[in-house]
Amino acid sequence: MAQDMRSWIDQLEKAGLLARITKPVDPRTQMGALLWQARDRGLLFENLPGYPGWRCLGQAPGDVALAPVAFGVERDQMIPEFVRRTETLGKTRLVETGPVQQKVLLGDDVDITKMPIHQAGIRDGGPFIGSGLMVTKNPETGRRNLSFHRLQMKGPNKTGILLYPRHAWANYQMYEAQDKPMPVAIMIGHHPMYYFAAATTMQYGVDEFEVASALLKEDVELVKCRTVDLEVPAWAEIVLEGEIPPKIREDEGPFSEFQDYYLTGSGQNPIVNIKAITMRNDAIFKNVQNGTEVEGCVYHKVPMSAQILRRARSVGGLADVRNVLVMPGIFGVVVQMKPRYYGEAKNVLMSVLSSEYQHPKIAIAVDVDVDIFNYAEVLWSINTRVNPSEDIVTIPGAKIHAMDPSCPEFGHPGAPGWHRIGGKMIIDATKPPDCDPQKRKEFERLKPVGWETVNLEDFLPAGSPPLRIKPKIPMD
Ligand SMILES: Cc1cc2nc3c(=O)[nH]c(=O)nc-3n(C[C@H](O)[C@H](O)[C@H](O)COP(=O)(O)O)c2cc1C
Ligand SMILES: [Mn+2]
Known part of the structure; x- marks a missing residue:
């Protein structure tokens, strides 16, 4: 069956x-x-x-x-x-x-x-x-x-x-x-x-x-x-x-x-x-x-993320892209990757903005130590790893999704030529690349002493409620 x-x-x-x-x-x-x-x-x-x-x-x-x-x-x-x-x-x-x-x-x-x-x-x-x-x-x-x-x-x-x-x-x-x-x-x-x-x-x-x-x-x-x-x-x-x-x-x-x-x-x-x-x-x-x-948007986010992941991995032959998540409102995408070279994250992000999908208008790259399912982590990464004058680029006058209400509409639904024009933006919030290990090391996230062996749950009084928030130890 x-x-x-x-x-x-x-x-x-x-x-x-x-x-x-x-x-x-x-x-x-x-x-x-x-x-x-x-x-x-x-x-x-x-x-x-x-x-x-x-x-x-x-x-x-x-x-x-x-x-x-x-x-x-x-x-x-x-x-x-x-x-x-x-x-x-x-x-x-x-x-x-x-x-x-x-x-x-x-x-x-x-x-x-x-x-x-x-x-x-x-x-x-x-x-x-x-x-x-x-x-x-x-x-x-x-x-x-x-x-x-x-x-x-x-x-x-x-x-x-x-x-x-x-x-x-x-x-x-x-x-x-x-x-x-x-x-x-x-x-x-x-x-x-x-x-x-x-x-x-x-x-x-x-x-x-x-x-x-x-x-x-x-x-x-x-x-x-x-x-x-x-x-x-x-x-x-x-x-x-x-x-x-x-x-x-x-x-x-x-x-x-x-x-x-x-x-x-x-x-x-x-x-x-x-x-x-x-x-x-x-x-x-x-x-x-x-x-x-x-x-409704679960059905958008899952396949769109997958198609974009497939495409992003092929940029420059073989980019080390680990995961992709379409953000709320579905005009933005977060890409989790380990950049190999300077500039590589930007190349990957450009592919995200011009895939089979018309929705993405904002593309953000974060490194592999960021949990992309937690938007606080993504915002942390933007706040601590982005130099706005270098790492944010906007592309004016691109064709964007016809149902993005933030930009001007041309033509109308039900007729040929319906579209909208607006800017697109990439934000590179990755660490320095793998080819520069010294610089990359400067952005190593802190880990608490004892993190590999010590569990708070083992120390709580018997019958304590389970931890509601369990922080994840970042990947290197
Ligand atoms: C919940 C949901 C509702 C959708 N509603 C519409 C719709 O009303 N009209 C439309 O053209 N596409 C709608 N779409 C988008 C398309 O079905 C989707 O982009 C699909 O890939 C288009 O298939 P196609 O590329 O084979 O035409 C919707 C998608 C989802 C997930
Ligand atoms: Mn089709």
């Missing part, structure tokens, strides 16, 4: 990271606040009055610190492990049938208003499906693409959609040029590796199901859709089949977005007409709360 959302729920529950909510919850007025507050555990809602038979999962994982559970590794190893697993892409396999097609709803039975779709933020333009992973194809090559898209509920068989200019938008532009609708299949609810894969930007033409397969270390089983010429994972919970008609734009948004603001991306955007719903008999819905420090 494939790894799916149910095996993930079991895994979370065994790790003590899942709470079943049996009190009644209203998706429109209560679920957003509950998901937003659940930072250290997933929530499985089992009692949704008005939505008979439905349950739904959210905040699973709701923080980068919980994501390593899905990889079976420690926190510091998660991003390097992601890179290792995706060095070679995995495989997909077509199968005859799967649980996702146990129920097939057509015609008047198609009604997404009966699903427990939640409203995430107070200024959102209503309920949005935040967990929709959309399959599309290039009409010429037939290559598949999988990507995340916010879907505003607009009626029983209609949603709005935001298509940021990347691969799915490129496919849509080809259909639009021929005045044809683009067939789409949107899956809701699966193992988190599908979400990480969908938010991975690789070269155009890579099938992100092969990324999911590499992350899961198993083949991805696909079934043919019932009403469109597309394939979807056999073990998903729910699939919406339909099409995006050409040249139709309607008001869409606002929505709680990844920067923790509402307004970017809103305006005249395309729509999705839903022709069929396929799902399991007892399908579990998936609600993603969006914002910088909740589930």
